[in-house]
Amino acid sequence: MTEEEKQSDLSAPQDTTCWPELIAALGLIFGFCASPVLWTNAARTFPVCGLIQCSFSPAIDRISFALALVCSISFLFRKFKLISTVVLFASMLLLILLDLNRFQPWLYEYAIIILLCSLPENKSCLTQAECSRRKLQAVSILLISMYFFSGLEKLNWRFFTCIGPWLLGYSRSVLFSFDSNPALIAASAMVAVAEIALAGALSFKRTRTVGICMGLFLHASILYILGPFGRHCNAAVWPWNLAQMLLLIVCFAKVPDQFILRFNIKERLWTGLILIVVSLIVPVLGLLQVADAYPAFAFYTGDVPCGKLMFEQSLLDQLPVYIRRNCLYDEAAKLWTLDLGDFAQAETDASVYESVFCLRKLGQQFAAAHPGQFVQLKLVTYPKLTRRTEIHYEKLGR
Secondary structure, three states: OOHHHHHHHHOOOOOOHHHHHHHHHHHHHHHHHHHHHHOEEEEEEOOOOOOOOOOHHHHHHHHHHHHHHHHHHHHHOOOOOOHHHHHHHHHHHHHHHHHHOOHHHHHHHHHHOOOOOOOOHHHOOOHHHHHHHHHHHHHHHHHHHHHHHHHHHOOOOOHHHHHHHHOOOOOOOOOOOOOOHHHHHHHHHHHHHEEEEEEEEHHHHHHHHHHHHHHHHHHHHHHHHHOOOOOOOOOOHHHHHHHHHHHHHHHHHHOOOOOOHHHOOOHHHHHHHHHHHHHHHHHHHHHOOOOOOOOOOOOOOOOOOOOEEEOOOHOOOOOHHHHOOOOEEEEEEEEEEEHHHHHHHHHHHOOOOOOHHHHHHHHHHHHOOOOOOOOEEEEOOOOOOOOEEEEEEEEEEE
């Protein structure tokens, strides 16, 4: 930062508002409100993937959810910042430990943004303007990494043939494959390349306006496809896409030339270490299918693990009507099937946590809730850099 810039900052009115933090808090509030069943377990039949067991879980769920919601609201009024941050993170951690499905991608991103904006080192700057720029820079790097690795994750055969056509509106089901349609495969590949290009465009001042427009179009399209005027599913991600649009404008509309790429890790050790872990190490491990999909920014990529519950007519008759609508009959196995992702969205308005561990745990909990019934779990995985689909069956009940 030059002396002229410092003097300009000192003479200009100081805006102490941390907009990324406020947007993240708003995103949390609307995300919580869009998926209340996921957080409170009220009238829920969808299984729980608990990392810890507690006999007082129902009460803890509701108390922790209420605390997280109140702390998120307190960020909007910029009151009790330190205690709100501590209580918020403790509440969210407890909620996730009681059910891994609560580790939603939007929750993960908002938590990182709030953490980056709350680090003490960000308050040791010479001016409030410099402090604000540092926070914006950290969040901007996170966003660029998200788009870059999300695009890389989409460079797989299942996205080209199933998920891409679904997002482009050529299919109403992600189960239908267009593996014999070269034009549609190419169009799906361009979606992945465009997301990678979006990350590159946001990194440089000359192309930043183009990048902002690309990002706004991307999220507006997803919101239209999944929103109330489209497929009307996964309501928890609707506010997430709106928040992403706001973050793009706030973080990239007015930043100095190349400022985003100038990062002195010696001056900002903790911020730098956090960014290295969440924006580089974990996403790279995700590409190797070592890290789970959500922390690796693998959003709508298609090659993540998925699971189906398989059971007989007698168990189907025990399920709520709105769940039965998502069940399909497998002629070969002579069993009814229920995709765990569809199950989660139908009841919690959120996605299932896409890991083999979680899917297996959910299957076990489902079987335990229906003793004496035949239950089988069909696990499907997609090895990277191949067209293979690996299927594994596990008998869980009777």
